[in-house]
Amino acid sequence: MPKIDLDFKKKLTRVEYADFLTYCYQCGACVGDCPSAKLSPAFNPREIVLRVLLGLAEPLLKKDSIIWQCTTCYTCQEVCPQGVRPIEVITALKNIISAQGMLPDSISASVGIIKDTGRVVLVSDVINKRRTEQGLTELKPVPMDELKKIL
Amino acid sequence: MKYAFFLGCVIPTKYPQFEAVARKSLPKVGVELVDVEGFSCCPEPWNFKSYNIMAWLTIAARNLAIAEEAGLDILTLCSGCFATLAEAHHILEDKPELKDEVNKRLSKIGKKYNGTISAKHVVQVLRDDVGAEQIKKSVTHPLEKIRVGVHYGCHVLKPSETLRVDDPADPRILETIIKPLGAEVIPYAERLSCCTGACQDEEMVFKFRYNKLQSLEEAQVDCITLVCPACFEAFDLGQVMLNRKLEKKFNIPTLYYVQLLGLAQGLKGEEVGITRHKVRSPALLEKLN
Numbered sequence: 001m002p003k004i005d006l007d008f009k010k011k012l013t014r015v016e017y018a019d020f021l022t023y024c025y026q027c028g029a030c031v032g033d034c035p036s037a038k039l040s041p042a043f044n045p046r047e048i049v050l051r052v053l054l055g056l057a058e059p060l061l062k063k064d065s066i067i068w069q070c071t072t073c074y075t076c077q078e079v080c081p082q083g084v085r086p087i088e089v090i091t092a093l094k095n096i097i098s099a100q101g102m103l104p105d106s107i108s109a110s111v112g113i114i115k116d117t118g119r120v121v122l123v124s125d126v127i128n129k130r131r132t133e134q135g136l137t138e139l140k141p142v143p144m145d146e147l148k149k150i151l
Numbered sequence: 152m153k154y155a156f157f158l159g160c161v162i163p164t165k166y167p168q169f170e171a172v173a174r175k176s177l178p179k180v181g182v183e184l185v186d187v188e189g190f191s192c193c194p195e196p197w198n199f200k201s202y203n204i205m206a207w208l209t210i211a212a213r214n215l216a217i218a219e220e221a222g223l224d225i226l227t228l229c230s231g232c233f234a235t236l237a238e239a240h241h242i243l244e245d246k247p248e249l250k251d252e253v254n255k256r257l258s259k260i261g262k263k264y265n266g267t268i269s270a271k272h273v274v275q276v277l278r279d280d281v282g283a284e285q286i287k288k289s290v291t292h293p294l295e296k297i298r299v300g301v302h303y304g305c306h307v308l309k310p311s312e313t314l315r316v317d318d319p320a321d322p323r324i325l326e327t328i329i330k331p332l333g334a335e336v337i338p339y340a341e342r343l344s345c346c347t348g349a350c351q352d353e354e355m356v357f358k359f360r361y362n363k364l365q366s367l368e369e370a371q372v373d374c375i376t377l378v379c380p381a382c383f384e385a386f387d388l389g390q391v392m393l394n395r396k397l398e399k400k401f402n403i404p405t406l407y408y409v410q411l412l413g414l415a416q417g418l419k420g421e422e423v424g425i426t427r428h429k430v431r432s433p434a435l436l437e438k439l440n
Contacts, residue, residue, distance in 0.1 A: 016204075016246060035345050039355045068351035071359075072197055074309035075345075078319055085310075094201035103202065104351055110195075111202040118191035120199075121164040131163065134171040134424070139163055142191040146260045150209050 005055040012052055018092040023082040024049045030076035030086045036069045043069040045076045045086040052089060060093055063102040067093055115151070118142025152280050154226035155218040156184040157236070157270070160192050161380040162228055168424025169380070172413040173228055173273070179289045179416055180281045187221045190214050193235040196306065197349040200235075205252075211239035212253045216264040225270040228409065230379035234306035234314065236270035241313045272307050274378055274408065275316055277328045286331040291417040293333025296438050299411070300337050300372035300403075301325040302363075304382040305345050319343075328408070329376065332415040339370035346385035360385060360393050364401045373435050375405045383407060387429045404432045414439060 013019045030045040031037050037044055043066050051057045060067055067090050076086040097103060103111065114120050119142060121127075128138040162169050177184060192199070193211060200207045215236060218225045227233050243250040244266050254263050277286060308319040317324045322343075326336045347359040364386070367375060375386055386405045394400045406425060413423040420426060420436050 016242070016249065035347065035359065036350060036355065039358050040352065069355060070350065071305070071345045071347045072349040073305040073345040075305075075319075077310050077312075091200060091204065095204055098202045106351070107198045107201060110198045114192050114194055114199055119160040119164070120192050120195055121160045123164060127164045127167075131167045134167050136163070136167055136171055136174075140188070143189055146189075146213070147191055147210065149259045150213060150256045151206055 002056055003058055005058065008055045008057055009053055012089065012092050015088070015092040015095075017085055017088040020082070020084050021049055021052060021089050024053065024084045025082060026050060027081065029079045029081060030084075033075045033079050035071055035073060035075070040066075040069055042066055045090070048093075049084060049086055049089055052093075057093065061097055061100070061102075063097070063104055065093075065097065068104055115147075116144075118144055118147050152181055152276070153183045153185055153223060154271070154276070155187045155221055155223040157190060157193070157214070157218070157225045157227040157232055159227060159229040159232040159380075160195070161231075161384075166380055166383065166407070166424075168427055169228055169407045169409055172407075172418065172423045173409045175418065176289075176409055176413040176416050177273070180277070180285050182226070182276060182281065184226065185221070185223055187217060187223070189217050193229075193232040195231050196235045196238070197231070207235070208239055208242060208249065209253050209256050211235050212243060212264045213257060213260070213262060215240060215243075215268065215270065216257060216262040218270075219264060219268045220262075224268050226273055226276055227270065228273050228378070228380075228407075230272060230304050230306040231381055233270060233272040238310070238313050240266065240268075240270060272316065272378065274307065274324050274328060278324050283327060283331045286328060286412070290332055290415045292415055294411065294415050294439075295333045297334040297411075297435075298337045298371065298373045299329055299334045299376045300339050300367045300370055300374070301329065301342065302346070302375050302377040302382055302386070303343060304377060304379040307378055325376070325378070325408070329411065332411055334411065334415075337370050337372050339366045339372070341366035346379075346382040346389075348381040348385050356389075357393055357396060360389050361397075364390060364393070364403060367403050368401060372403065373432070373438060375403055376408055376411055377405065378408050391429045402430060402432055404428060404430050404435055
């Protein structure tokens with residue numbers, strides 16, 4: 001028997017912009033134009049919202065969850081007649097996965113670089129050399145003391 | 152027209168040629184780029200937003216606050232930076248309680264975001280503030296024979312409710328700013344499809360990109376033109392990676408919009424940096440000369 005979490009829906013309705021999920025009437029407009037659903041039938045934004053509504057989201061809350069197939073193209077939000085914003089539901093689920101320390105390795109690494117250096121790409125001497133060759137100034141370090149204080 | 156130039160991370164590190172050409176070509180249409188110190192990653196709206204929305208919003212607000220202190224609107228060449236900064240601005244205006252919480256965090260470093268500026272993508276500035284006429288006046292070498300396939304990408308258009316740039320189902324903004332350069336914009340079936348940079352499934356990513364490139368090849372374009380470094384990587388480096396898996400080989404070069412602008416203003420292919428790209432086309436270089 002799958003585990004049913006009756007409070008899960010309420011938890012997500014407290015997340016800003018994911019809070020319209022109870023308006024979903026399962027029409028499937030979000031599926032028709034979803035680029036990921038076209039290539040991977042297992043990825044279905046309508047079903048993701050349904051699982052949240054029914055308290056059956058547990059299989060989505062994993063490191064290798066199907067939700068990482070989302071391209072974050074926002075088409076589902078554009079086409080939804082009910083203003084549900086399925087993408088925001090997916091992002092809320094990703095934040096839950098993240099809080100449980102289960103982000104996929106590539107994403108975790110990219111987040112780590114930003115938290116350590118303030119940029120998503122590591123600035124090296126090679127990069128600064130390439131910049132000066134093109135008449136650009138070297139990149140200065142980001143004030144990390146400020147970033148650490150506000151996070 | 153004076154803007155705080157928000158470089159972001161990917162362009163100044165991996166593709167400084169786009170920054171270099173923007174610094175040469177935008178002043179020619181009356182856009183003054185001001186370098187403001189202290190910006191960090193926007194932060195990018197895919198992985199970092201997946202990690203923690205509040206952290207994402209707070210860092211974005213710090214960047215907005217820095218531009219606000221300088222009294223300038225933000226101009227960025229990157230759709231990711233644009234999506235983050237414009238969306239964060241919108242959220243902070245839409246949800247006062249979140250603005251209070253974010254400003255409480257910013258007060259620890261003596262900063263505050265009041266919401267008095269806006270963040271714009273370079274394409275918006277070119278369409279709305281510069282205008283097609285002014286772009287055309289700066290053109291000395293019209294790109295008459297060049298057949299361009301435009302790739303919009305997602306984050307310059309969607310969510311349209313927040314970004315309000317163009318109709319994502321039938322956008323025209325890129326065509327509007329490419330036509331004054333003299334190039335021909337070629338319609339193709341996959342014009343609005345996503346670069347899939349954020350999808351974590353490699354097989355799916357290859358299929359997406361194959362479909363897009365196939366569609367561009369059928370339309371016989373000389374190049375793809377786009378306005379996002381993540382999309383650029385998807386079709387430049389991404390095309391090389393895809394070709395390794397295929398028997399057939401695609402050879403469709405990708406040009407950033409500002410590179411097209413620079414070329415039309417008389418800069419040479421080497422000066423706008425297209426010789427630094429992974430996918431090069433002798434046929435395109437010949438057409439340009």
